[in-house]
Amino acid sequence: MPRLPYPTIKQGDDGWWHAYVTVGTKPNGRADQRHVRRKTKDEAVARVDELLAQRRSGAVTKAGRAPTVQSWMETYLADVAPRRCNPETLYDYRSKCRNWIYPHLGKTRLDKLKPEQLDAMYLAMERQGKAPSHALKVHRIMTRALEVALRRGMVTRNVAKLIDAPSGKSPKMSYLTEPEALRVLAATAGVRNSARWSVALALGLRQGEALGLRWAHVDLKTGEMEIPKQLRRRIYEHGCDGTCGKKRGADCPKRSKGGLVLVDPKGKSERTLPIPKPLIAKLKQHRKEQRSEKEAAAEWWQDGDYVFTQTDGRPLDPRQDYQAWVDLLAAAGVKRVRLHDARGTAATLMIAQGVPIEVVQVVLGHTELRTTQVYAKVVDELTRDATDRMGTLLMGDEGADATDGDDDDEEDEA
Incomplete structure (x- = not known):
């Protein structure tokens, strides 16, 4: 293909510098020609060179003025993100946009955004004491939004991929040991919905999966349990486009549907699990007991077929459920861990008992095996710690000293 001549750049009667650059072909077969209009010749030359570079790379932005970062993010959150994110996630995205992305980058044209602007925003977050994980979430939002913009021809590169992502450290995971887990289960005696904690520690269900469990999905005859949905609290949002004057979406007269709703489980977590025999008896x-409560409540009972309910049949509120967990740990006299750590406890106990890690992956509903392997590493650490303590118990400090001495001898011989 012959190389096209460099476009002519001329100053017009209006005082501006003009050029016409052919960057490709339109869908109708006509030439896609862009008009460059700049105040100075240098600016016109720079824009012409930019368009020619786009033509050579095959990544030409769409015609017309590119939107600002804020304008594109609003479009992305309204039209793109809802197809892959739940309302709670979108609420979090909008909050981070309002607090960080818009103040720092909002007025910048999307195609003029530079990597160093993202670096400056993350540095500002660090200086204001925000956790690294917070900056990492903002970075992931920007990366995804810019990737969609790239695919649609609005930018020629994803600048978020040109910088190192903020180092978001995951919170340190804690687990209950087997004796501690047994103490917790013992503390459930006489506690309402005690089977809730047996399910948590035996099967490692996520909180939403356990609270969204319904009897229709539990077959106590075959000993199987389906996990098709999870219970989540959907945040109320404005339904008036922000014109009602209320700060909270929950106070909007036209608020969207919110409250406790059943949604699809996280990732690819819809699965069928075998119920351990002791747990079958517990669920029976x-x-x-639940049927007795239903009879006592009579017409006040709201039947949603939930396995774990309030005294009137309504599903358990996640906040009440978490507080019940905290109270249970205190009653058992064990260390306080997150409710999500009950899931990790179930995983480590299964692995420690020899359950294949691929089976543990299916039970927990992990999409990737490497996620499950984190728990296997914890088991290795716990095993090593247990053997070290056993060695100290049997041999005392002398055994440890003897081991240190052997290392020294090997170094001297070397």
Whole structure:
């Protein structure tokens, strides 16, 4: 293909510098020609060179003025993100946009955004005491939004991929040991919905999965349990485009649907699990107790077929459920860990008992095996710690000293 001549750049009667650059072909077969209009010749030359570079790379932005970062993010959050994010996630995205992305980058044209602007925003977050994980979430939002913009021809590169992502450290995971887990289960005696914690520690269900569990999905005859949905609290949002004057979406007269709703489980977590025999007996007893509560409540009972309910049949509120967990740990006299750590406890106990890690992956509903392997590493650490303590118990400090001496001898011989 012959190389096209460099476009002519001329100053017009209006005092501006003009050029016409052919960057490709339109869908109708006509030449895609862009008009460059700049105040100075140098600016016109720079824009012409930019368009020619785009033509050579095959990544030409769409015609017309590019939107600002804020304008594009608003479009992305309204039209693109809802197809892959739940309302709670979108609420979090909008909050981070309002607090960080818009103040720092909002007025910048999307195609003029530079990597160093993102670096400056993350540095500002660090200086204001924000956790690294917070900056990492903002970075992921920007990366995804810019990637969509790139695919649509609005930018020629994803500048978020040109910099190192903020180092977001995951919170340190804690687990209950087997004796501690047994103490927790013992503390459930006489506690309402005690089977809730047996399910948590035996199967490692996420909180939403356990609270969204319904009897229709639990077959106590075959000993199987389906996990098709999870219970989540959907945040109320404005339905008036922000014109009602209320700060909170929950106070908007036209607020969207919110409250506790059943949604699809996280990732690819819809699965069928075998129920351990001791847990089957526990669930049978729980169902018997629930039927007694239903009879006592009579017409006040709101039947949603949930396995774990309030005294009137409504599903358990996640906040009440978490507080019940905290109270249970205190009653058992064990260290305080997150409710999500009950899931990790179930994983480590299964692995420690020899359950294949691929089976543990299916039970927990992990999409990738490497996520499950984190728990296997914890088991290795716990095993090593246990053997070290056993060695100290049997041999005392002398055994440890003897080991140190052997290392020294090997170094001297070397």
